[in-house]
Amino acid sequence: MKNKEWYLGLDVGSASVGWAATDSNYNLLRKNKKRLWGTRLFEEATTAADRRVYRAGRRRLARRKWRINLLEELFIKEVSKKDSNFFLRLKESKYRFEDKSLMNDYILFNDKDYTDKDYYKEYPTIYHLRSSLMTEKNPDIRKVYLAIHSILKNRGHFLLQGQSFSDSNIDSVIKELLELDIVNIDFEVTDEVIYSLKEIALQKKNLSDKNNDVKKLYPKEKQLQEIFKLIFGGKTSLDKIYEMEEYKELDASVKSISFKEKVYEEVRPDYEQILSNYIELLDLAKLVYDNIVLAEIKKEGKTISESKVELYNKHKKDLKNLKNLVKADNKLSEDKKKEVYNEIFKVDIDKGTNYVNYAHKSKNGKSCSYEDFKKFLKKELEKLQDSEIKNKILGELDLETFLPLQRTKDNSVVPYQIHKEELIRILDNAAKYHSFLSEKDNSGYSTREKVIQLLEFRIPYYIGPLNTHHNTKNNGYSWAIRKEGMEGVAVTPWNFKDVIDESASAEAFINNLTNKCTYLAGEDVLPKNSLLYSEYALLNELNALKYEGDRISVGARNIIITKLFKEQGKKVTKKTIKELLKTEGFIDGKGEIAGIDNIVKNDLKSYRDFKKILGDKFDEERVESIILWITLYGESRKLIKEKIKKVYGDFYTTDEIEKMSRLTYKDWGTLSRKLLTELVSEKLYNEETGECLNIIGAMRQSTILFMELLAGKFDYMNQIKNYNKENKEDITEITPDILENLYVSPAVKRSIWQTVRIVEELKNIIGCAPTKIFVETTRKNQGSNKVPTSRQNDLIAKYKTIKDQEIFELEKELNSTLDFSINKDRLVKEESSRLKAKKLYLYYTQLGRCMYTGKKIELNNLLKNNKYDIDHIYPQSKVKDDSFNNTVLVTRESNEEKGDIFPLKRKFQTEENKRLWRFLKEKKLITDEKYNRLVRTREFNDDELTGFIARQLVETSQAIKAISTILGELNPKTAICYSKAENVSAFRQNFGKIKEGNRKAENNEKLIKVREVNDYHHAKDAYLNIVVGNVYDVKFTRNVYNFIKNKKDARKYSLNTLFYTDVKNANTVAWEMDKTVHIVEKTMNNNNILVTRRTAEQKGALYDATVYKAKIAEKAKEGAYYPLKTTDNKIKDVRRYGGFTSIKIAYYSIFEYILDSKKGKKKITRVVPIPIYIAQNIKNDKDLLKYAQKQLPEKALKLKYRKLCIGSFLKINNFYYYMGGKTNDNFFYDSAVQVVLDKESELYIKELTKYLNWKKENKENKDAGRWNNITEVKNTQLYNILVEKMNTGIFIRKTPNKYNELSTVEVRDKFKNITKDEQAKILLEILNLLTNKKSTSDLKNINVKTSRGAYGFNLSNQSQFSIIEQSVTGVYEKEVVIIREKNDDLENCSN
Secondary structure, three states: OOOOOOEEEEEEOOOEEEEEEEOOOOOEOEEOOEEOEEEEEOOOOOOOHHHHHHHHHHHHHHHHHHHHHHHHHHHHHHHHHHOOOHHHHHHHHHOOHHHOOOOOOOOOOEOOOOEHHHHHHHOOOHHHHHHHHOOOOOOOHHHHHHHHHHHHHOOOEOOOOOOOOOOOHHHHHHHHHHOOOOOOOOOOOOHHHHHHHHHHHHOOOOHHHHHHHHHHHOOOOHHHHHHHHHHOOOOEEHHHHHOOHHHHHOOHHHHEEOOOOOOHHHHHHHHHHHHHHHHHHHHHHHHHHHHHHHHHHOOOOOOHHHHHHHHHHHHHHHHHHHHHHHHOOOOOOHHHHHHHHHHHHOOOOOOOOOHHHHOOOOOOOOOOOHHHHHHHHHHHHOOOOOOHHHHHHHHHHHHOOOOOOOOOHHHHHOEHHHHHHHHHHHHHHHHOOOHHHOOEOOOOOEHHHHHHHHHHOOOOOOOOOOOHHHEHHHOOOEOOOEOOOOOOOOOOOOOHHHHEOHHHHHHHHHHHHOOEOOOOOOOEEEEOOOHHHHHHHHHHHHOOOEEOOEEOOHHHHHHHHHHHHHOOOOOOEHHHHHHHHHHOOOOOOOOOEEOOOOEOOOOOHHHHHHHHHHHHHOOHHHHHHHHHHHHHOOOOHHHHHHHHHHHHOOOOOHHHHHHHHOOOOOOEEEEEHHHHHOOEEEEEEOOOOOOEEEHHHHHHHOOOOHHHHOOOOOOHHHHHHHHHHHHOOOOOOOOHHHHOOOOOOHHHHHHHHHHHHHHHHHHHHHOOOOOEEEEEEOHHHOOOOOOOOOHHHHHHHHHHOOOHHHHHHHHHHHOOOOOHHHHHHHHHHOOHHHHHOHHHHHHHHOOOEOOOOOOEOOHHHHOOOOOEEEEEOOOOOOOOOOOOOOEEEEEHHHHHHHOOOOOOOOOOOOHHHHHHHHHHHHOOOOOHHHHHHHHOOOOOOHHHHHHHHHHHHOOOOHHHHHHHHHHHHHOOOOEEEEOOHHHHHHHHHOHHHHHHOOOOOOOOOOOOOOOOOOOHHHHHHHHHHHHHHHHHHHHHOOOHHHHHHHOOOHHHOOHHHHHHOOEEOOOOEEEOOOOHHHHHHHHHOOOOOEEEEOOOOOOOOOOOOOEEOHHHHOOOOOOOOEEOOOOOOOOOOHHHHOEEOOOOEEEEEEEEEEEEEOOEEEEEEEEEEEEHHHHOOOOOHHHHHHHHHHHOOOOOOEEEEEEEOOOOEEEEOOEEEEEEEEEOOEEEEEEOOOOOOOHHHHHHHHHHHHHHHHHHHOOOOOOHHHHOOOOHHHHHHHHHHHHHHOOOHHHHHOOOOOHHHHOOHHHHHHHHHOOHHHHHHHHHHHHHHHHOOOOOOOEHHHOEOOOOOEEEOEHHHOOOEEEEEEOOOOOOEEEEEEEOOOOOHHHHOOO
16 A cells, blocks of 8 residues: 555644545545544643642752751761760651660650750740850860751751841842833832831831821822732732733733732742733742841841740740730630630641641641631631730731741741851850861861851752762753863862852753743744843734724834834833824824734843943944843852953953942743744845845844734745754654754653654554644644633723713713623623623623614514624635624614625724724724724735634644644645644534525534543544545645736635535645545445553652551551651651552553362452552562462462553443552553443533533522533433443443442332433433443432442453453554463363
8 A cells, every 4th residue: 555645634732633534535544444534532730830849859858868967067066065866866866765776765865964954944945045155165176066956857948049038028029120121110219118118017006007198108109009019918819910991801810919928939820820920029028028027027237046935935924925815814604715715726627727727736736826726716706705914915907016926937038147147256265165167177167157057058059969970971950061080079068069060051051941932943042031022022912902993003113113212211101102193293193003902012121231331332242141040040140240241341340340230131932033033035135235134134124013924925834844854863763862952841751652653653554654634633632721800800890981971971872772781790690601692792792783774673582592692803805803802783674785805895994983992992892903993994914814824724732832833844745734723612512404505595504523422433533634634735825825826817716615616736635525525425424433541650759648547547448548757767667657548550460379168269360459569669570479468478479461551441240341559459451442422412412521521610509591502301311221231232231230239110110200400410311321331420419329340359250351462553463362262270280
């Protein structure tokens, strides 16, 4: 079959790949009597985020341990003079008493005249010790060690690394915040202003009072008020902080912000995605917030420990006052007082909020927040009589200063400099009495200096892991480069600069770990703030800017860049752009700015920064180098300074270098310098010089967008392909390594690898590569995980902004009443899920008016009949755009009159309609884009039509591009075509009309897809991708621009009539009327589809992370718990020290042995689960046998099957299953047989699924009439069909099988007597008994118990057991028999 012409369709999802192979007439190919189409199933790959968190935690703890070990080395000699067993006692403190080598009662101090009891009496907390040691005479060296140990263990954050820290820090941060371009204030930022805001921030007042003080001081500054509300610990929203209306429509998860409620560092990436460079405002606000919290923690003029001791004493005093208040109360009886006392101080329950939980003393529950404790205590205090002390306590509770704790999450705001201040004082005091602290060794540093370095030392991120054994040359993750002769030297803080070559390591970091260009393989990306990348990003945003529907001129755009981005750096909005262009004479100001968001996200900040510092000495090449160094060495200002001095020391003054080194730039772009500057077009040139243009040059000289430059009209994409082809290494072997350099998620990588395997196997089966590959991915790969703000809330918010006077004036201009108040009330009462109906949503966005006639829409008739239509402003015949930007609710008559014509007729563009449309736009009920489409008077130009068609043929998703790139490299002669999901969906929906050959036919037959029944739909989608994709490909050719330009009547094309006429070219017939549709129908009715499942050894977590106490672990059987530490023989004993449970297995192995019994010899076949932690160390069968022997002692084991993975295809007692996980001494299994039902049943199941989803969101059951097709009669019919299926064909052999129970009269009657909703749920659960798509089914409502199928590890009880090994497509398979159907034990003994 070499050089055979065939097509391959792919439906690539995150957990499946559907595939189909056909000839050019869409007939399925065959091999081994099997049709070549199928579904590959696999678990969706997850990101490494969780693993990264755990790994970062492990590294943090390892580095802490490393610091402590180095500290011990520095102190061990001196401490041993005083107490030779001190460090041994500390190390053995983790052991039970009987496991210690020293049987001492005390851990820290075991002297005759001083023990732990004396120590804790003298120093109740570690802060008491630290505070005392700053002045204590002749301190015990052990105490000095313990104090330093505490500081090094929790040394504070490094966000302000390299900066000196003082109480005045808050002044400079407030100043920097107020001077941000994005902050609009009408006063000069003076020292007095900063002082007044700082005073308010540091006052002992509650949030409300602080907010009021700011309002009194600056009553007109609304933005400032919101910023400081956030700073004071309050909750606000982005639209108020940034004064941006569009932020009101953000997802609820990111619309609001509070530093107190959320950990800012964890959610910052979500905000940065929206705010881009403007995230700086939030960052600075967080710094001020941290300074305020720090000021509360560290009292003025005192060290952190002195402040903590003061807190301790206050807590002690407050606790005494609270207890006395309860005991001395005259209002309650003695019994009631005792009850209140116990409620506050003694009751210990899970999720409690009393003092026991608040003070972390609960044995039965978790700790609670101050907020929860405050609510609880206030409620209890209400029971007591009023008094001065009670009022004082209530006042302090409001200020959150009552019963302060030493250890809270607020400690995270303490920088290391605060601890350093204390450490130096402790060391200086101790050095007066312990001379070794001041003595220097061969390194040139004293012990005192080394201890300080231990605190300050932090491995720069560009150096990375220091273990050179795992370097990148050995395929590891370490890139640090050591200086010559230092290869074997252990790294310490005091020899770091002598051992590690920082500059070379940083260069290695660039080469190894920075991202690569999205388009040019292997090219490094630019820093996000580089001059070139900043300019590209800004041009790509501003080039889309339109005025009155047309893009603005290059001159107008350049004025915007110069005046608003180079000369100043304030927030740039549509309004400021419009005002500037009007002032400069480019526009009249009567029209509207569109094409961009309300706020311009990109900026030229780095350009302004360097211009300000360097002035006329600004040199682009040098500046670009410095920006790279700042981005790279961001944490080390010293290194940045050294680098600038070394390279450009002759050009810049010391002051200039100092200022440049203080600049902060983070993050990397997505494109390379080579892409933007070195790819030169042969089709675009400078009209003055004739010079061919690179990409950035083309964007400068015109208002073309980056993605438009990559379209077929230009030749940049061809150059990108040629570059990648020339610089790509030849693929000599198909392995997962070919995906290594793809910058896509793990889920996409897994999908791509499964796809590649399928394609390669099909090439081997058929004998050649396909002529065309049609690719579609599921929408899941492209969608967002964010939950959108509800349509109802969004509309209500917009309606609230409309004033009665505005409606009055609008009605006057329209000469018609709008019933706005009625609609407003109706909207609030609407069931939110009803607004998912597009007609109803459009009704409210249009204020209940037809967008073409302006007539009132009768709400009662909106959803009941065909009086109103949803029309597309841009006709669907030209572009498939079903978004709200393109859809309007209109009367049926006006829709028919409008037809497939654009722009709208003059009849519809009346002055009254334009006034209504403008009002809707101003109130954000419709977008600027929608408004521009409605008022536009020009026809589509060639570029627009080209773009419309290209949308159907070109893919923008990075995931699909990656798949296409790989497939293209592996199949250079194959055409890679895209098949849009919406086009395939439309084909499915209109199949009846397509069969009739008439768009207006009443045949409503559809090719339905029911995911709940089986997995065949993936293969069928892949097949339709070939059919639909090929019709588009043949119709419009590869170069859409040439199609529009060169083909006669090409502008009259219609996407709506593609399948109602023959589609062909000189070589190919893509669609033949009255013939092709019947081939498609016959194929889609066929269910001989191959289904395979990916199997793989399980990896990842060895066990659940929860630590279980010894008293729980000791009751479990051997092997049920994993030790806390495997390298320590004492802690290894889980019965004494506890451990981890839920040990994860990697795979199963099957063994045989002969069992001697009274009845004679019997062959036993047994499954043995192999845990991940064991599998990691198994190198061969001998190791595997050794482990199995421990599990089955005194048995002569023989390995029958080495690796049986979860998901393996099994045949047990002549039914097919997938292998599942383990539970106790059993393994789970799930059905591998695909369920096929009649079309009516499948369609009804689809309706049931929709209905139940609707019910979840429609609690009030409004509009339930739309579900009249869900009836108890139909439910009973489907019940009978599903139950009967269990007793039909192969399903008779499936276990567990609930046919006998479900077919009884009693159960049938119970089903009939439950509600329609409950019946619907039960039907889907019964279906799951057949499909096993979920691991469990719930039939409690009809009193039937269900459980997941499970068999014991002893397989000897089974009458038959086989493992079926399949190739990736399922075309090839081999059955490995473990238990033969007619098992003869004695005969098998000799095998």
